[in-house]
Amino acid sequence: MKNILFLTFGVLWLFVGPSSGELAPLEKSYKILVLIPVSSWSHRQVILPIVEALADRGHQVVVLSKFPPSTLHPNIHELTVRNSIYEEKINFFEVRKHPLLFLATFRADLAATAKQLYNDTHVLDLYAMRKEFDLVMVDALFNEAMYPFAEDLPFITISTVGHDYQQSAVMGNVMNPAYVPTELWDFARPWKIHDKVFNILAHFFNALVWRYWVVPAIQEEVTLHLPDIRPLLYTERNASLTFLNSHYSIDLPLPLLPSQVQIGAIHCKSPKPLNKELTSWIEGAGDEGVIYVSLGSMAQGNTMPIQYRDLFVAAFARLSRRVIWKYEGSVPGVSENVLIRRWLPQQDILAHPKVKVFLSHGGLLSLQESIYHVTPIVALPIFGDQERVSAHLHNKGFGRWLQWEDLSVDLLLQAIYDVSNNTRYLNNVRVASRLMREQPTSPKELAVFWSEYIIKHKGAPHLRSPAMDLTWLEFFLVDALVFMVLVGGLTYALLQNILKRIKLDYGKMKAD
Ligand SMILES: *[C@@H]1O[C@H](CO)[C@@H](O)[C@H](O)[C@H]1NC(C)=O
Numbered sequence: 001m002k003n004i005l006f007l008t009f010g011v012l013w014l015f016v017g018p019s020s021g022e023l024a025p026l027e028k029s030y031k032i033l034v035l036i037p038v039s040s041w042s043h044r045q046v047i048l049p050i051v052e053a054l055a056d057r058g059h060q061v062v063v064l065s066k067f068p069p070s071t072l073h074p075n076i077h078e079l080t081v082r083n084s085i086y087e088e089k090i091n092f093f094e095v096r097k098h099p100l101l102f103l104a105t106f107r108a109d110l111a112a113t114a115k116q117l118y119n120d121t122h123v124l125d126l127y128a129m130r131k132e133f134d135l136v137m138v139d140a141l142f143n144e145a146m147y148p149f150a151e152d153l154p155f156i157t158i159s160t161v162g163h164d165y166q167q168s169a170v171m172g173n174v175m176n177p178a179y180v181p182t183e184l185w186d187f188a189r190p191w192k193i194h195d196k197v198f199n200i201l202a203h204f205f206n207a208l209v210w211r212y213w214v215v216p217a218i219q220e221e222v223t224l225h226l227p228d229i230r231p232l233l234y235t236e237r238n239a240s241l242t243f244l245n246s247h248y249s250i251d252l253p254l255p256l257l258p259s260q261v262q263i264g265a266i267h268c269k270s271p272k273p274l275n276k277e278l279t280s281w282i283e284g285a286g287d288e289g290v291i292y293v294s295l296g297s298m299a300q301g302n303t304m305p306i307q308y309r310d311l312f313v314a315a316f317a318r319l320s321r322r323v324i325w326k327y328e329g330s331v332p333g334v335s336e337n338v339l340i341r342r343w344l345p346q347q348d349i350l351a352h353p354k355v356k357v358f359l360s361h362g363g364l365l366s367l368q369e370s371i372y373h374v375t376p377i378v379a380l381p382i383f384g385d386q387e388r389v390s391a392h393l394h395n396k397g398f399g400r401w402l403q404w405e406d407l408s409v410d411l412l413l414q415a416i417y418d419v420s421n422n423t424r425y426l427n428n429v430r431v432a433s434r435l436m437r438e439q440p441t442s443p444k445e446l447a448v449f450w451s452e453y454i455i456k457h458k459g460a461p462h463l464r465s466p467a468m469d470l471t472w473l474e475f476f477l478v479d480a481l482v483f484m485v486l487v488g489g490l491t492y493a494l495l496q497n498i499l500k501r502i503k504l505d506y507g508k509m510k511a512d
């Protein structure tokens with residue numbers, strides 16, 4: 001059945017035709033399995049362009065995801081697998097200052113999701129035929145339950161959150177906490193001593209909690225259904241390569257392995273024309289331009305605490321500019337200069353020259369889109385990596401970083417005016433945008449090149465860092481240090497002994 005599907009898609013593809021830029025002609029069409037059943041909408045935004053690029057190139061891609069199919073591409077076959085992850089309606093505003101509660105919620109959710117996934121015939125059927133694929137790709141965050149699919153197959157992980165020190169360590173690239181933040185927190189630079197101490201502790205805390213508390217809960221559920229699988233963390237360590245949703249132009253430049261490939265901002269694209277309503281709203285805004293407001297796809301409007309919603313309403317009423325606000329639900333008392341919609345074409349709006357400031361939750365994708373389309377930011381991080389991204393954009397001078405707890409109408413207005421009046425932010429963003437676009441190969445081409453490379457070279461074991469085969473004691477050279485101390489001590493003791501004897505003999509000689 002699957003083979004017939006592939007054949008049909010393959011024939012269709014002959015008519016659609018391949019469309020890739022600088023890559024060498026296609027040698028062979030491969031079958032690629034992309035597993036993202038536990039990915040949020042924003043993770044999916046990063047992964048779908050990779051899938052599209054592979055499909056455009058002529059490969060057959062099967063995607064297992066939580067969302068309904070979103071493309072008619074003949075080479076892409078999307079399987080939807082229902083699961084209740086994210087449906088428990090976590091109030092992200094409530095958990096924002098409680099990382100343990102946040103982790104505990106995810107632990108319970110991820111284990112329950114693993115249980116649901118392996119009780120689903122789509123998933124089990126796909127698992128049974130997994131060896132037909134030439135390559136498996138898995139979203140590196142939250143999709144641990146899918147690692148059994150990758151056993152004994154060439155396998156790529158996708159870090160949609162960009163550089164992640166834990167995931168980097170899995171690849172054998174251990175980052176230095178003197179300057180590399182965790183996924184969750186960064187600080188104004190230069191870091192103060194308490195920032196450094198916090199960062200070191202966070203490096204240990206996050207990794208230990210994840211490895212010894214969250215993943216075992218997932219492992220338990222998966223093993224119930226597939227008793228013969230290897231430990232999930234063992235399979236994870238055998239990944240051939242990682243695609244990082246980061247780029248040195250806007251993220252921290254870090255030492256990377258050849259198996260860590262940056263495809264940051266792969267989802268950013270040239271704007272499409274806006275609809276009539278948005279065009280006339282933006283063009284009619286006068287020279288002062290428009291403020292675009294969106295808190296992303298995870299924290300929905302109706303979970304926004306009323307005091308903050310009212311504060312936004314009061315601030316926008318005093319703002320001498322037009323506002324476009326992505327908000328799910330109705331907002332009472334909103335002033336006439338504010339246009340509210342449930343869904344908005346964010347990139348197309350940000351690309352409009354009259355859109356002067358993006359009031360954002362500091363999501364990584366929002367940051368990338370904002371830089372790509374040259375709009376400075378006022379960030380109000382809610383949860384997860386948004387605090388890190390907001391601190392980073394503050395350090396880079398891409399905009400302002402505020403905290404909900406400090407927020408007042410005056411502070412919000414002052415930040416919006418500061419970012420829109422002060423050309424420093426716009427200039428920084430403009431320079432970064434040029435740097436981000438100035439690449440020898442597009443992120444999509446990189447993704448295609450490295451995927452084919454991993455298949456052709458059977459998992460490319462030559463890319464594997466030797467660090468992956470070391471224990472922690474070996475990695476920190478404890479064995480060698482102990483050896484050196486022992487040899488040094490022994491030599492010292494021996495020399496002491498000899499000297500003592502010489503002295504004694506000399507003393508005796510003199511006495512004689
Ligand atoms: C597993 O699937 C069966 C049949 O589809 C269903 O009755 C059962 O409730 C499911 N169990 C879980 C834990 O989802």
Ligand SMILES: *[C@@H]1O[C@H](CO)[C@@H](O)[C@H](O)[C@H]1NC(C)=O
Pocket residue numbers: 288414417418421
């Ligand atoms: C920014 O400019 C507006 C007018 O465009 C002015 O009302 C406001 O005071 C200025 N704010 C700052 C902080 O410069």
Ligand SMILES: *[C@@H]1O[C@H](CO)[C@@H](O)[C@H](O)[C@H]1NC(C)=O
Pocket residue numbers: 150151152153154155235238240458459460461
């Ligand atoms: C590890 O990866 C290599 C190369 O892709 C593969 O040949 C091998 O079977 C994998 N081992 C496990 C245990 O998955």
